[in-house]
Amino acid sequence: MFGQILFAIMALVIVVTSIGVVAVRNPVRSALNLVANFFALAVLYLFLYAQFVAAVQIIVYAGAIMVLFLFTIMLLNLGSPSELSERGEIKRPVTWGLALLFVIVLAGGVFVRLGKAQPAADDLGTVQMVGKFLFTDWVYPFELTSILLLIAIVGAIVMAKRRL
Amino acid sequence: MDAVPISWYLILSAFMFAMGVTGVIIKRNPIVIFMCIELMLNAANLAFLAFARQQAQLGAQAAGQVYAILVMAVAAAEVAIGLGIIVAIYRLRDTINVDEMNLLKF
Numbered sequence: 001m002f003g004q005i006l007f008a009i010m011a012l013v014i015v016v017t018s019i020g021v022v023a024v025r026n027p028v029r030s031a032l033n034l035v036a037n038f039f040a041l042a043v044l045y046l047f048l049y050a051q052f053v054a055a056v057q058i059i060v061y062a063g064a065i066m067v068l069f070l071f072t073i074m075l076l077n078l079g080s081p082s083e084l085s086e087r088g089e090i091k092r093p094v095t096w097g098l099a100l101l102f103v104i105v106l107a108g109g110v111f112v113r114l115g116k117a118q119p120a121a122d123d124l125g126t127v128q129m130v131g132k133f134l135f136t137d138w139v140y141p142f143e144l145t146s147i148l149l150l151i152a153i154v155g156a157i158v159m160a161k162r163r164l
Numbered sequence: 165m166d167a168v169p170i171s172w173y174l175i176l177s178a179f180m181f182a183m184g185v186t187g188v189i190i191k192r193n194p195i196v197i198f199m200c201i202e203l204m205l206n207a208a209n210l211a212f213l214a215f216a217r218q219q220a221q222l223g224a225q226a227a228g229q230v231y232a233i234l235v236m237a238v239a240a241a242e243v244a245i246g247l248g249i250i251v252a253i254y255r256l257r258d259t260i261n262v263d264e265m266n267l268l269k270f
Contacts, residue, residue, distance in 0.1 A: 137226075
């Protein structure tokens with residue numbers, strides 16, 4: 001019962017802040033909504049026995065990536081939010097309606113087909129367990145990810161330099 | 165927290181994903197569009213972790229969490245490159261409104 005109440009609170013925070021990211025006009029407020037969303041999501045990861053992923057979520061997403069977003073917003077200094085304001089057009093209500101329909105259809109399918117959670121192993125989600133699988137079964141994707149990050153670093157440097 | 169069924173997490177994930185898609189379609193500020201992409205990636209992560217809890221073997225349960233970590237690494241790389249592109253475009257054109265971006269090469 002306690003778990004369900006806590007889940008309901010976190011789900012409410014996630015729903016409100018997800019809508020907030022899209023509905024708010026000021027990009028800084030969108031970013032703050034996203035930070036709150038990520039923190040609530042980290043709590044849900046703890047519920048799912050993913051302690052290490054929850055810690056990484058807070059460090060990488062709520063820390064590093066959101067700082068990068070806020071830095072870029074401040075750097076570009078877009079001034080008043082009305083500069084990039086959306087004109088009234090048919091696209092917006094249609095998109096909101098389609099999103100709602102998507103959620104309803106998916107929710108129906110999920111309720112029909114899915115069972116219950118399995119018992120978790122004692123060390124599920126710890127750093128030792130995730131690290132063991134990351135460096136044995138998943139070492140090839142892990143190395144590919146490191147190459148991807150290297151490419152991203154080189155790309156960012158190339159774009160930052162005015163001329164090579 | 166075994167009292168919460170997997171389907172609740174998946175419906176929450178579907179809602180987050182739908183909000184991300186909505187934002188990508190209706191927003192004109194590319195920075196906010198990137199935030200909405202982050203929202204979609206996090207929805208996928210939540211679904212990965214929820215499905216991992218449905219598996220019986222430890223290897224399959226761990227695979228969901230490893231997937232989530234790899235998705236986070238890809239998201240970090242994507243944000244670094246994407247925000248770099250936005251800053252480069254702003255330097256060239258003094259605006260980042262996506263409606264005015266109609267060329268692939270300047």
